[in-house]
Amino acid sequence: MPAFPSTLPTPRTPPSMDAPPLRWGVLGTGWIAERFVASVQRHTRQRFTAVASRATGRAKGFAERHGIPAAYGSYEDLVAASDVDVVYVATEHTAHLVCARLALEAGKHTLVEKPLALDASEAAQIVELASARGLFCAEALWTFFLPKFDVVRQILESGVLGDIHTVLAEYGEHFTAEHRILRPESAGGPLLDLGTYPLSLATWVLGAPAEILALGQPHPAGVNGQTAAVLRDADGNQAVVHTTLFSDTPTSATLAGTRATLTLPGPFYQPGDLTLTPSGGGTTLTYTEPRTAHEALHHEAAEVARCVAAGQLETPLRPLADSLTTLRAMDEIRRVAGIRFGPGEAVLE
Ligand SMILES: NC(=O)c1ccc[n+]([C@@H]2O[C@H](COP(=O)([O-])OP(=O)(O)OC[C@H]3O[C@@H](n4cnc5c(N)ncnc54)[C@H](OP(=O)(O)O)[C@@H]3O)[C@@H](O)[C@H]2O)c1
Structure with a gap:
């Protein structure tokens, strides 16, 4: 048994600014999408190239607020875009499986908001699809990416x-x-x-x-x-x-x-x-x-970028x-x- 330490360990989390830049597309324009994009833009070199909503007007408004060049009125159109490396699924729980499937079937690395899906059987479908396609996939459970x-x-x-x-x-x-x-x-x-x-x-x-x-x-x-x-x-x-x-x-x-x-x-x-x-x-x-609350969402995006650049299919x-x-x-x-x-x-x- 180790002795009680005299100091606590320090976080090994690399600076988010050092993560290699990827081109991101965002599915959904709700509460978490706003905060994720704002944090990632402030603290990393990641680029948001596209956002999609079920309503074109919402996608355009989101794109204008965040300086994103492309706004799509359908999720299908975004996943087909050639200038998107990784798709961030920011939709409500009931749409996680369908959106993750869209992204992975279009050949995009995928970060899915928590929980990964509605239940374990849906989540297993996402995991199997990502593995079969050789694409990165992770649940955006931001807590596990924090320095703390x-x-x-x-x-x-x-x-x-x-x-x-x-x-x-x-x-x-x-x-x-x-x-x-x-x-x-x-x-x-x-x-x-x-x-x-x-x-x-x-x-x-x-x-x-x-x-x-x-x-x-x-x-x-x-x-x-x-x-x-x-x-x-x-x-x-x-x-x-x-x-x-x-x-x-x-x-x-x-x-x-x-x-x-x-x-x-x-x-x-x-x-x-x-x-x-x-x-x-x-x-x-x-x-x-x-x-800093949700200002710290950038840590998960930086980890995704590091993993994708290193050819890893998931994050430890x-x-x-x-x-x-x-x-x-x-x-x-x-x-x-x-x-x-x-x-x-x-x-x-
Ligand atoms: N990490 C965190 O701290 C955190 C915090 C809050 C939420 N979350 C997670 O993020 C996800 C979204 O939560 P939120 O609070 O951002 O929700 P929200 O504000 O209600 O936004 C959800 C978005 O989902 C899209 N959507 C797609 N299909 C839908 C459908 N059938 N019905 C309704 N909306 C649909 C909508 O985008 P369009 O209308 O643009 O298509 C909507 O804006 C949830 O899974 C939640 O667990 C994470």
Whole structure:
């Protein structure tokens, strides 16, 4: 067992400005697309050559706001463009599979917003298609690309926590009635939007669960309102995960080992602090970084560019197998808690 360290590791994340420039196309013009493009333009040398929307006017407006030369009124037209190397799928969950398929079948490397798809079976189709075509593919789970998470990664690799018996992670955010998270046809409810973060952390640390217990509470809008789950690994180690769209909660996470405890104050999935405290007391070590929120989305784009330039088909920071593990756990939570998506099918009109 390693001794408790005197300092924390420093992030190994390369400067995003150094990543080789790729030509990007964006599918969808919603909330995350705006923030992703703004962050990537400010912090990298990546170029956005095209954006597409189901409505030409929305694509044009987005292109004007961000100085993007081509605006398409159809996703099909964008994926066919010869000046696009990588497609960023920024559509709502129900359209991830259909958009990822469009991009990969057109021969484009693909970064798909989280979660990779609605469920593990859809995600497996994306993974198989990317592999069959020899194209890069990743889930844009930005947390795993942040410098803070490289510190977490090194702490976990060092073994300084001892045996990790307990993971606690939660994410709650209050949403008003007009948000798509309250729409059954958009696969609403907190699990896919918010629960992705605590669940991906729990399954990253403990691996694929051997057993899951879960309880849900419905929201009057017809979607799941909140869900609590307990995950157990093959050795009996436990993760307790909670997500709600009724309320704002601390959105913190704790990785508790026999020798030390790693604490990620809320919002744990964004840039910010972490602390490492030895079991039984002693000096707490603190890592700090500016709480820049979605301004830090550029790290995932830079990693995609580095991987594509190096000929890698996926990133070790968020392997596709991990995306599948998270979605399998999500599927099981829904099965146990009796949560069903609404009637939504993947549609593009
Ligand atoms: N990384 C993060 O921090 C973060 C934060 C928020 C969301 N996300 C993820 O990003 C994805 C999009 O979320 P968002 O908040 O940006 O959603 P949003 O604002 O509702 O935008 C979603 C976009 O999806 C497109 N779309 C394609 N097919 C659609 C359909 N059948 N119905 C409705 N829209 C459709 C629309 O683009 P057009 O109308 O232009 O075609 C729409 O603007 C989600 O998967 C979510 O999990 C990630």
